[in-house]
Amino acid sequence: MTLDEREKIIKKISRTLSIMMCDIKLNQSLNIYSMNIHSEDFFCNIFNYLWQNKNFKNANSASSNEAYIDLIDHSSKHLIQVTSSTGKNKIDNSLKILESSNTHYRQYEFEIYYLLDKPKKLKKETIKYYNEKFGIEDINDHLKDFTDLLNDIKNLPDSRLESIYRQFFREVSEKYTDEIALQIVFESLIKDKKKKKIDYSESFNNVNLTQKIKLNGINIKVSSELHRGSEASLPIYESVEDTILTELRELIVEEFYATIIKQALSNAGASPKELANQSIDELHALINNKYPLNISAALGDLSHRIEEETREASYNETSMAWVIISYFFEECDIGLKL
Known part of the structure; x- marks a missing residue:
């Protein structure tokens, strides 16, 4: 694969993720959350492909003890919450999995993956709170979004980069024609904006x-x-x-x-x-x-x-x-x- 071909594939993946973000924002503004549910399975498959030693499953079909997170891999002890909500309440709710009634999860690695942008500039008091309650040195290290995902994808060798695009992004990319993408951006920009x-x-x-x-x-x-x-x-x-x-x-x-x-x-x-x-x-x-x-x-x-x-x-x-x-x-x- 030439450098130009590699850059084109990365650009297509980046474009797809960006338009997905706009689409999710738009649907959320209309109280339509079906894309969020679909995204759990979408990212579950991508994470399993990216990290070959992982075998994430959708935790929503598992026991009630796993109600606070979306993806789980018991063999590698790894938890992931997939969300579009950036409020502190969502972090609090996700971390309930680590509280005393679920002590066996204390040793699990965890991340919160945001379908939209992850929270920026958390207050020092918030970082200190999670440190004291859960022993998390810096909660920011566990908050990820599509830019982190894209960086992981960029690090793939040529053959795996081409494969991840073909398996997971090509069909979605073809769905978002230029005109549909334009409409999504239009409506995403004006959502929640009151006419004046x-x-x-x-x-x-x-x-x-x-x-x-x-x-x-x-x-x-x-x-x-x-x-x-x-x-x-x-x-x-x-x-x-x-x-x-x-x-x-x-x-x-x-x-x-x-x-x-x-x-x-x-x-x-x-x-x-x-x-x-x-x-x-x-x-x-x-x-x-x-x-x-x-x-x-x-x-x-x-x-x-x-x-x-x-x-x-x-x-x-x-x-x-x-x-x-x-x-x-x-x-x-x-x-x-x-």
Whole structure:
């Protein structure tokens, strides 16, 4: 396996895990927990593959003494809780397996694997509490999430890396088409966000965005959409994993936007030879130097294309399509650069 082939497989696995996280968040917000149950078996199989000396079983089908954890391997004395809840109560509940009535589990190794992000920056008092009650030196060492899992996967030799992708990730990856992934990200971003009225008394104060709008000759209607989208784009910066952003960029910028720009340039007189295999920057250079285009119309077409590919979604009464467009516009992936 070449280094490039290895990196492609790792990227596919990372993408699948990232979209699974968004999907689980979305389902949880709708009080649908079937994915959590499925995830227990999914990760049980992956852990058994990763750690060849392990033989985890789903503890939920075992005796009531194992009610506080999900996966157990009695031969290697190893317990794992698989959860999407990041609260301290979940840790407390999981560690009930180590309390006095279950003293035979005191010697078991344990981890809590989070389907979403693991808790960050636990208080010193919390770490001290688990140390004094259970003899756990640092509870943080026992809290894992998909980044830890991905690091273990990255360390696999070529043959086993290819095998784990083929056995456990390929089918899931193929399920998450680009358009489905986009919809999941949309809905994950706006879940739990209450709609609020737009304050029309406020002035736009994003200087860089205003300058870029002026450079691109954007009309008032599209300018308004970009400003509103920009104001609603904070969750993208705060919540979306880099892997997902890369996927979104490839779909929105490299596929949807590039296709629209190429068609517009063709209509303006550009030849197929001029457009073939051109990067976004090269297409923008053609607009700057030879074929001036109506960027407002191109962005409008892009918003329609995104909306065609997804169910209607909005964030704070702003079309999610324009939130995404505004994000890539400000990041200089879309539109002429300053």
